[in-house]
Amino acid sequence: MSATFPGRRMHSRRFYRVQRRFGEAAAMLFGLVLLVWSITPIYNMWMIALDSHDAIFSGTVWPDSPTLESFRVVITEDFWYLENFWHQFGNSFIVGLSVTFLTLLIGSLASFTVGRLRLRHGWLLTNAALMTYVIPASFLAIPIYRIMQIYGLQNQLSSVILALTTFATPYAIFIFSQYGKSIPMELDESARIDGANPLQIYVRIYLPLMAPALVAVGTYALLLAWNEYLYNFLLLSTPQSMTVAVALAQFLNSDESPWNYMMATAIIYALPPIILYYGFRRYMAAGLTMGGVKG
Amino acid sequence: MSATQQALAVGRATAAHRPRRSTWFGGLHGADYAWAIAFALPYIAIFFAFVLYPICYGVYLGSDPALYRDLFADPRYLTAVVNTLLYVGIGVNVKMFLAFLLSGFFMRKSWWTKSLLVVFILPWATPALPAYISIHWFLNGQWGMLNNVLYLLFGIDGPVYLNDRWLGLAGNIGAYIWKTLPFWTIILLAGRMAVPTELYEAAEVDGATGLRRFAHITVPMMASLYLVCTLLDMVFALGDFNATFFVSGGGPAMSTEVLATLGIRYAFTVALPRLGVAAVMSALPLLIPLVIMLMRRLRMSEGQL
Numbered sequence: 001m002s003a004t005f006p007g008r009r010m011h012s013r014r015f016y017r018v019q020r021r022f023g024e025a026a027a028m029l030f031g032l033v034l035l036v037w038s039i040t041p042i043y044n045m046w047m048i049a050l051d052s053h054d055a056i057f058s059g060t061v062w063p064d065s066p067t068l069e070s071f072r073v074v075i076t077e078d079f080w081y082l083e084n085f086w087h088q089f090g091n092s093f094i095v096g097l098s099v100t101f102l103t104l105l106i107g108s109l110a111s112f113t114v115g116r117l118r119l120r121h122g123w124l125l126t127n128a129a130l131m132t133y134v135i136p137a138s139f140l141a142i143p144i145y146r147i148m149q150i151y152g153l154q155n156q157l158s159s160v161i162l163a164l165t166t167f168a169t170p171y172a173i174f175i176f177s178q179y180g181k182s183i184p185m186e187l188d189e190s191a192r193i194d195g196a197n198p199l200q201i202y203v204r205i206y207l208p209l210m211a212p213a214l215v216a217v218g219t220y221a222l223l224l225a226w227n228e229y230l231y232n233f234l235l236l237s238t239p240q241s242m243t244v245a246v247a248l249a250q251f252l253n254s255d256e257s258p259w260n261y262m263m264a265t266a267i268i269y270a271l272p273p274i275i276l277y278y279g280f281r282r283y284m285a286a287g288l289t290m291g292g293v294k295g
Numbered sequence: 296m297s298a299t300q301q302a303l304a305v306g307r308a309t310a311a312h313r314p315r316r317s318t319w320f321g322g323l324h325g326a327d328y329a330w331a332i333a334f335a336l337p338y339i340a341i342f343f344a345f346v347l348y349p350i351c352y353g354v355y356l357g358s359d360p361a362l363y364r365d366l367f368a369d370p371r372y373l374t375a376v377v378n379t380l381l382y383v384g385i386g387v388n389v390k391m392f393l394a395f396l397l398s399g400f401f402m403r404k405s406w407w408t409k410s411l412l413v414v415f416i417l418p419w420a421t422p423a424l425p426a427y428i429s430i431h432w433f434l435n436g437q438w439g440m441l442n443n444v445l446y447l448l449f450g451i452d453g454p455v456y457l458n459d460r461w462l463g464l465a466g467n468i469g470a471y472i473w474k475t476l477p478f479w480t481i482i483l484l485a486g487r488m489a490v491p492t493e494l495y496e497a498a499e500v501d502g503a504t505g506l507r508r509f510a511h512i513t514v515p516m517m518a519s520l521y522l523v524c525t526l527l528d529m530v531f532a533l534g535d536f537n538a539t540f541f542v543s544g545g546g547p548a549m550s551t552e553v554l555a556t557l558g559i560r561y562a563f564t565v566a567l568p569r570l571g572v573a574a575v576m577s578a579l580p581l582l583i584p585l586v587i588m589l590m591r592r593l594r595m596s597e598g599q600l
Contacts (some may be wrong), residue, residue, distance in 0.1 A: 016507065027403065032398075033412050038415050041473065045429040045442050110338035119333040125335060127516075130593055132346050134527075134586045136534020138555045139575045142562045143349035143356065166345040169338060174593075198330035200560075227422040230536050234563070245424050252428070266425035277420035278413075 049263035070264035080259055081251060084239050091236075092226060092243040092269075095160055099225035105215065109171025112202050114173075115180040117190055122263040126177065129170035137167045138230055145234045159235045160243070164228055168221040168294050179213035180206075215283045219276060226273050244269045292293065320333055323428040329346035357572035366573050371549045378464055379578070382539075382553050383532045385469045391525050395517070397476070398483035419477040430470045431457070434542070460550040463543035467551060471538040475531075479524055486520040487513070526589050533582060554578045 046282045049070050051063040072078070112120035128248070144163055153159035183206070191201050198290055207214070229245045236242050251262040318600030366372050401412055418426060433440050436455025445453045490513065498508050504521040536555045539545060545552040547561065552560065554574055 006333060027400070028407070030400070031407065037473070038417055038477075040440075041426055041429045041433055042417060042421065044433045045425060047440070048429075048432060106337045106341060109334040112459075113331045113334040117327065117334070119335060122335075125338065127590070127594075128342050128346070129338070130590055131586070132342065134530050134589050134593075135346075136530060136555065138534045138536040138559070139578070139582075140346075140349045140353065141559060142568050142571050142575070143353040144345065146356075146568070147345075147349055162341070162345060162550075165340050169341065173338070185499060198327060198334070202334070214393060227424070229424050230559070234559075236573075245422075248424060248428070251465040252541075252544075263425075263432075265427070266428060268421050270425045273422050274420045277416075281416075 006206055045263050045267060048259055049267055051260050061167050070258075070260040071268070073261055074154045074264045074268060079258065081247070081257075082261065082265065085244075085265070087240065088244050089249045091157060091241065092245070094224045095157055095164070095232075095243055096225040098157075098161045099168060100221040102161065102217055103168040103221040104214055104257050107169045107176055108207065108214070109202070110169075111176035111180060112171050112198075115177050116185075116201070116206060117198060129173040132166070133170035133174065137237065141230055143233055144231070148235055153235075154243065155236055155238050155241045157190070157236070157241060159229075160231055161225075163231045164225045164237065165221075166242065168224050171220060174218045175213055175217050176210065179210060183209045212283065215280065219280045219283060222276065223273050304579075320561055328372070339419060340562045353572050353576070356569050357576040359569065359573075362569055362573040363577070365570060366577065371552065372557065372574060372577075374460075374550055375554055375574070375575075376553045378551060379533065379553040379555075380465060381533075382468055382471070383529055383581075387525060387528045387532050389468075390472045391521065391528065393472070394479035394483050394524075395521060397480045398487050399513075401480065401484050413461055416477045416481070418474050421474075423474060423537040424541065427470055427537055430466070430473070431542050432590055434466050457543050458547050462549065463547065463551040467539050467542045470542045471532065471535060474538070475528070479528065482524055483517070483520065486517055490516045523589070523592050526585055526592070530585050530589065531583070533578060533585075 044136070047063060048067040050068070052065060052067050052069060071241075074082055074085060077083055110125060113119045114125055119125075148154055148159045148163070153162070176202075187205050187209075188201055191205055227245075229249065232243045233249065234244050236246055244265070248262065248265050249257075251257045251265070311552055401408055401415075434456040436453070436458065437444060441456075442453035445451055454462060456466055494512050494516070495508060498512055503511065532554055535553075536559065539551060539553050539556045540559075543551040547554055549557075549560070554577070558571040558575040560571070562568040584587075
């Protein structure tokens, strides 16, 4: 690169070509290190899952006889830890979808009120959301656990749904307020003159125009709910109410756990969010620049 | 994705203030006011029921001074404080610096860096629980993959990582860095891409090269974003439960616990919820300044709301 700048000591063209080649080779070497760093734990997961149970302790880097047996066991619920696997998988989906829906609904309503209707003292609401966002969720776990008992919600999916919605909504409000600034107020005003009430403006104008932000925040909420562990673990303890995350961690309770079954469960549990993430990467990337474009 | 937008918005918080204007021609009246209240109610209800009430309840649980005497008398607590400081200090700063350098690396426009970026995001896309369990297993001293590889390549027997406080803590921090590095790299990459190319072109005309362009354009343009990202991740790291709980499990003998896991351990393993709340509350002197700084920074970007 530096070859194009005057004012540096002149070298022959050949020198620069060699230098550039060397730079590219060094970058590739660095890229290789980065690749190994990124995939090693993932590879490790697959290796254990593909191993047969007795062979795990043999200390190899690649299983001698790779087998999909452990995936079969998980899918057919053929082990006593996994008796309710698909039921728990369904629980995870219910929690994820409910949190997504509630986060989008509550977040968009709140940001509509603050940003479009300009409710007096609306800034209080925005600040409350911002404060919630910067308080670590794990710090509130103990009181929320007790409070869910007071509300009588222990071992019900609704307790986790409500808790996680609480932690996902502030982000939604923040993004929606940022993104909402790009929608011209004139639209609301003309709808207003035509006799629309706020609910109609919210449904017919605000929501359709917010679609990209809704997709970005929805993906965020779904991933947050699916991946969360601590609240799932504290609030759900019966096999019927558990989500996959809790069931997965149960394997750790025993020293003689079949690690290959555990890793197969882990991989199946990890697939939906990974697919979702890569599928919606473009939207997430759009969400990424959203705030920036608004300024 | 959580911090992206805020961070980016803050990075460019210089937008001119538009004059405030009311939509409904001079404030809300009658039915409209009722609508506005009705729309705000769900969030207000959630905030009171699941944020404000737990905070007050937590403060009530942890209000007894005797708890803090017990806490400071417990050597495991003091260990956890040191661990937390190391975890946040090293885990966040090393990672943010790496992310800053890596964001420069991913600015290269060759096909293979673009493909590498797709793989590089994988740790972030993978849920924390499977990833950390895998790392826990990877570090196992007897049959973990790391020691297998060390034996195959160099013929040496690696240490039993999770039986040692410092190696265990390093494992937790490394796992946290592994998991979150891609996210912050992408944020900083977006920040770098948002630096106007005119600046670089102008510097080029003036004869500034590599290192000087970096020092006089990239660094000042990125400083604000870098600071917000660091503060935000400090809060996240302070509250991070998963890495410690699943990689080292807090062991050996609770010597790698951080405050977030110790609080839960007190409350649910030893059944001392008040002590657990007190352990968490003792992080407030660190948390509150962070929260105040962050709220100021993040609110700047909402100035024209």
